[in-house]
Amino acid sequence: MTSILSLIARRIFVSVAILVIVSALLFCILRRLPVDPAAMSLPPNATLAEIEAKRHEMGLDLPLFRQYLIWLGQVAYGDLGISIHFRRGVAGLITSTLPATIELAVLAMLIAGALGIAGGLFMFHVRGTAREAVADAGSIALLSLPEFLWGLFFILLFGVALELLPFTGRLSSGFERPVITGFLLLDTLLMRRLDMFWDALKHMILPSLALGLAFSPTIMRVLRSSLIDVYQEDYIHQARLRGLSERRILVHHALKNAILPTLSLMGVQFGFLFGGTLLIEVIYSYPGLGNLMVDAVRNADLPIIQAVGLAYCVVVLAINTVVDALYVVLNPKLRVT
Amino acid sequence: MSVTIDRRTALKLGLGTAGSTFLGDLAFAQAKDAVTIGWPSDVPSWDPNQRFTPDAQPIFKLVFDQPLDQNEKLDLIPKLITKWELAADGLSMTVELRDDVTFHNGDKMTAEDFRYTFFERIKAGHKVDTANSWRKVTDIEVTSPTKAVMKFNSPAPTAPQWLAFLGSFMVPKAYMEKVGVEPFREKPVGTGPYKLVEYQLNSRIVLERNDSYWGPKPKLKRITFDIVKDPSARVAAIQSGQVDLTINVPVREVERLKREPTLAAEINPITRVILLQVRNDLGFEDANVRLAAHHAIDKAALSKAFYGGAAVPLSVVATPGTAAYLPDFKFEYSPDMAKAALAKAGFSPEKPAKIKFAATNGHFPSDYDIARAIQQMWQKVGIEAELETIEYAKYFELNRGAKLPEATLYSWDNATGDPEIFTGYLLSPKMPFSAWKGMDVGQKVLDLFEIADYNKRIEGYRALNKIAVEAGATIPLLQSVVTVVRKKTLNYAKYENGWVLASSMDWS
Numbered sequence: 084m085t086s087i088l089s090l091i092a093r094r095i096f097v098s099v100a101i102l103v104i105v106s107a108l109l110f111c112i113l114r115r116l117p118v119d120p121a122a123m124s125l126p127p128n129a130t131l132a133e134i135e136a137k138r139h140e141m142g143l144d145l146p147l148f149r150q151y152l153i154w155l156g157q158v159a160y161g162d163l164g165i166s167i168h169f170r171r172g173v174a175g176l177i178t179s180t181l182p183a184t185i186e187l188a189v190l191a192m193l194i195a196g197a198l199g200i201a202g203g204l205f206m207f208h209v210r211g212t213a214r215e216a217v218a219d220a221g222s223i224a225l226l227s228l229p230e231f232l233w234g235l236f237f238i239l240l241f242g243v244a245l246e247l248l249p250f251t252g253r254l255s256s257g258f259e260r261p262v263i264t265g266f267l268l269l270d271t272l273l274m275r276r277l278d279m280f281w282d283a284l285k286h287m288i289l290p291s292l293a294l295g296l297a298f299s300p301t302i303m304r305v306l307r308s309s310l311i312d313v314y315q316e317d318y319i320h321q322a323r324l325r326g327l328s329e330r331r332i333l334v335h336h337a338l339k340n341a342i343l344p345t346l347s348l349m350g351v352q353f354g355f356l357f358g359g360t361l362l363i364e365v366i367y368s369y370p371g372l373g374n375l376m377v378d379a380v381r382n383a384d385l386p387i388i389q390a391v392g393l394a395y396c397v398v399v400l401a402i403n404t405v406v407d408a409l410y411v412v413l414n415p416k417l418r419v420t
Numbered sequence: 421m422s423v424t425i426d427r428r429t430a431l432k433l434g435l436g437t438a439g440s441t442f443l444g445d446l447a448f449a450q451a452k453d454a455v456t457i458g459w460p461s462d463v464p465s466w467d468p469n470q471r472f473t474p475d476a477q478p479i480f481k482l483v484f485d486q487p488l489d490q491n492e493k494l495d496l497i498p499k500l501i502t503k504w505e506l507a508a509d510g511l512s513m514t515v516e517l518r519d520d521v522t523f524h525n526g527d528k529m530t531a532e533d534f535r536y537t538f539f540e541r542i543k544a545g546h547k548v549d550t551a552n553s554w555r556k557v558t559d560i561e562v563t564s565p566t567k568a569v570m571k572f573n574s575p576a577p578t579a580p581q582w583l584a585f586l587g588s589f590m591v592p593k594a595y596m597e598k599v600g601v602e603p604f605r606e607k608p609v610g611t612g613p614y615k616l617v618e619y620q621l622n623s624r625i626v627l628e629r630n631d632s633y634w635g636p637k638p639k640l641k642r643i644t645f646d647i648v649k650d651p652s653a654r655v656a657a658i659q660s661g662q663v664d665l666t667i668n669v670p671v672r673e674v675e676r677l678k679r680e681p682t683l684a685a686e687i688n689p690i691t692r693v694i695l696l697q698v699r700n701d702l703g704f705e706d707a708n709v710r711l712a713a714h715h716a717i718d719k720a721a722l723s724k725a726f727y728g729g730a731a732v733p734l735s736v737v738a739t740p741g742t743a744a745y746l747p748d749f750k751f752e753y754s755p756d757m758a759k760a761a762l763a764k765a766g767f768s769p770e771k772p773a774k775i776k777f778a779a780t781n782g783h784f785p786s787d788y789d790i791a792r793a794i795q796q797m798w799q800k801v802g803i804e805a806e807l808e809t810i811e812y813a814k815y816f817e818l819n820r821g822a823k824l825p826e827a828t829l830y831s832w833d834n835a836t837g838d839p840e841i842f843t844g845y846l847l848s849p850k851m852p853f854s855a856w857k858g859m860d861v862g863q864k865v866l867d868l869f870e871i872a873d874y875n876k877r878i879e880g881y882r883a884l885n886k887i888a889v890e891a892g893a894t895i896p897l898l899q900s901v902v903t904v905v906r907k908k909t910l911n912y913a914k915y916e917n918g919w920v921l922a923s924s925m926d927w928s
Contacts, residue, residue: 119817126472126549127816127852134820169465170547171605179621235652243660251657252623256456256644259618368648370623377649378462378622383813 087408094404102396106158109392110151118383123167158393164386168378173390176375181394182265183253184364184371187294188357188398190287194295195356196349199302203345204333206307222300230297231362237289238366250289251368255282290367298356305348309341316340343414350406354399452927454642455910457920458657458666462622462647466608467601468589469537469548474833477586478919479645482627484589484610485635487515487534488580492915494691494742494837496580499635500529500590500611504583510575510872517566521634523592524609531568535560536593538570546601550587577872581836613638613923622647627922639926658683658905665906667920671728671785674903685905687730690918691739691837692900694731694784696794697819697828697846698892700858703775704826708765709803710892712773713827714751715758716801717794719897725793726786731898736885737832737843739899741916744839744881751889758801769802776825777805783812784831784900791829820852828855831900835917839881844868847888861893 121138122129129137138144142153157164163173206218242250253267254260258279261270268287271280313319314337322332364373372391379387459479464471468480489499503516521529539560542551556572563569570579582588590611596604608616613635614627625645629638646663648654655673657663659680669677669685677685696713704710719733735751738744759768767773779791788809795805805827810818818824832853834841845853848869849862856862864884871877888894902918913924 118814122817122820123813126552128552129852131820168471170470171465171602176621238653238656242662243656246660249662250660251458251646251648251653251662253620254624256454256624256626256646260620366650366653368623368646368650368653370620370647374622374649381813383811 087411098400105396106393109389113385113389120385123383163390166387167384168382173386177390177394180372180375184360186266187291190291191294191356192353194291195298198299202303203306207310222303226300230294230359233293233296234363234366237293248289249286253286290363290369294356294359294363298352306345309344313337313341350403353402453640455640455925456644456663458648458654458663459645460668466605469550469587472549472586478921480589482614482923483612483616485612486584486588488584490584492913494916504580506872510577511572513570513579515568519566521611523611524615525595527592527594529611530565531562533590533593534568535562537591553582575870575872577877578838578840581838585836638923643922664910667904669903669905677905684908687901687903689732689899690902692833693737694831694898694900696895697830697855699826699855702826706765707892708761709773712758712761714895715754716797718753722790723898727901730901734896734899737894737896742837743878744885749886755801762802767802772802772804774804777807777827778810778825779829780812781809816852824855843881843885856893861888861891
């Protein structure tokens with residue numbers, strides 16, 4: 084327990100340092116873009132004098148380092164600035180959209196994990212048989228299709244051709260969205276509205292499946308390789324000599340060890356998957372952080388781009404900390420007494 | 421009797437039966453007093469004075485009213501204002517307001533709200549784009565609860581048009597002063613035919629009919645806007661029945677969707693002009709080169725290739741049906757005339773004139789493809805254009821700093837159809853919309869800005885439209901289009917400026 088807590092404490096310390104570095108980099112890069120936030124904040128027919136006044140008001144005439152320190156000071160108080168396009172607080176925009184993206188990414192990761200582990204076990208099971216080549220080709224085919232293509236394909240198949248599942252928004256028209264935590268599935272359960280929970284889940288199936296499917300083949304292939312490696316270990320031979328069944332060897336001995344690299348990979352994959360929500364959210368009109376980011380890029384809304392970039396960084400760091408902690412729990416060798 | 425089952429139906433029957441057992445039937449069908457619209461963009465905020473966003477106007481018009489309105493032919497018509505009179509010198513305008521209008525919260529609308537919307541909140545420093553459109557207003561004198569006089573610091577001949585244009589929506593003074601701007605955006609109150617009942621950023625807007633509306637009651641009780649930004653997803657949404665109407669789908673999809681038995685698909689020309697903004701210096705200093713660039717463009721071919729032939733080729737910066745359009749004036753497409761003009765400037769296909777050419781990619785349908793086609797047309801006559809992509813968000817900044825290249829492909833929206841907001845704004849050397857800074861044409865524009873008499877002003881713009889094109893100060897290309905796909909039984913009013921208003925919809 085102590086080792087896990089100290090690991091988390093260490094990770095938080097490192098994460099804060101990483102966040103400061105990332106935020107400084109983001110700040111400098113965005114300020115170096117050929118975009119004038121002052122001009123963007125005003126209507127097209129604003130005069131040069133008005134733009135200059137706005138630039139002064141926004142502190143854009145100060146040295147870059149001072150601008151960054153002012154921004155960092157504001158962030159410390161939870162003030163992420165004012166959106167150029169929406170003209171409202173960026174922090175409010177982030178908090179209203181982040182839960183939707185986290186919910187989508189977590190569900191997608193669960194799907195990717197389930198498919199990946201099931202596929203990995205299947206690929207391991209068929210190794211050395213004629214079916215291995217088919218399984219291998221299947222996983223490569225899955226790997227070669229990006230998530231947005233899966234997204235479009237699922238819309239056409241399940242949305243248009245079969246009319247089975249909705250593919251716009253988070254909830255059907257007629258349901259009033261509850262606002263408790265922002266996590267819709269959780270909120271509907273807290274309200275004991277199973278009908279609404281089911282409706283929200285149906286809206287999430289296609290986007291999360293598209294995301295999950297695109298990320299599952301890597302998990303499959305890593306798990307299969309890990310299992311092959313683990314099966315070379317002496318303790319597997321000894322388990323066989325002890326007369327344990329193949330099923331018991333796999334579940335109780337091999338998988339427990341082979342899952343560790345897979346878990347690390349899933350932690351890394353979550354970062355990519357979280358980034359993959361950008362296009363998927365636009366395609367599925369899903370009101371999350373990705374959709375907000377795409378709008379921000381289109382409108383050169385620098386405060387939002389900066390804040391969303393940081394939000395992505397925070398989420399990825401948090402997930403990696405959780406994965407590392409889980410790694411320690413699952414791997415006794417890493418526990419320091 | 422024989423039943424034919426195609427592969428798609430068989431797939432539907434098989435997977436659909438299994439799927440619907442698991443997932444339950446989706447209730448895609450709409451009630452007859454409701455409609456779901458797939459809209460390409462969200463509102464920037466629920467303060468309607470805040471940002472000039474043309475795509476948001478049809479949504480704002482449901483919740484808020486404008487002082488004046490336009491009919492389907494774009495004539496200016498009374499709305500909250502019943503009478504208006506612009507002074508002969510254009511320095512003041514007397515308006516008379518309705519006395520039977522209430523806001524959604526029950527407050528009565530008066531001339532004080534009018535003064536607050538167009539003067540007080542601007543002076544109070546609210547961050548609203550209307551501060552720029554109404555910057556000429558020095559005061560609004562309220563003479564009675566239903567009468568007010570707008571005072572301007574210089575002639576404002578298009579003040580009536582602007583009362584029906586971007587951002588000009590009446591907001592309630594008492595409510596906004598009581599709750600503040602931020603809470604107003606969270607819970608907006610207007611005088612419009614619908615009330616906002618649900619809003620989720622970038623996802624959904626749900627409106628319900630305002631049964632105590634002062635004007636004609638809309639037929640539909642509930643309007644849902646699903647914000648669907650991806651054009652392919654909008655096509656899928658209308659095809660699957662998840663929405664009843666959608667706009668701005670690709671032209672090629674319109675042709676395909678026309679064949680669906682339950683759908684109607686249309687390409688409607690609107691008051692938006694696709695043009696080349698040109699400079700009067702650098703590689704375009706010589707008028708012959710500019711005119712050659714214009715003669716070399718086959719606009720009909722562009723329309724056919726990129727808009728299914730629905731976009732009308734233009735010879736002036738005005739659309740058919742608007743006041744300063746010149747139906748008899750045609751600027752000829754002629755590669756030979758282009759070559760001859762270039763020869764006068766000392767250029768030929770062997771010794772081409774070299775210019776830079778900017779275009780957006782994805783700001784309006786096929787923009788970059790049109791630019792590439794123009795580049796090739798120019799190459800054939802002897803103009804070598806280096807094409808660069810610019811972000812739409814950067815356009816004004818570049819233009820303001822005189823950093824646009826010789827030619828820029830641009831799309832200009834003007835829901836009013838008034839020539840000042842077409843040619844006037846696009847060629848005024850003092851405004852940031854114009855790349856052209858030459859005073860030969862520019863002074864004519866500035867003179868027209870001072871004329872308050874409507875007929876005299878329109879005559880002036882009709883003359884200017886021809887002069888500007890013959891001087892090569894602008895290269896109008898096509899009238900833009902909006903695509904609308906809807907269920908066949910859903911009716912809507914077709915506005916010449918492209919507005920698709922849910923308040924005009926009903927089911928047959």
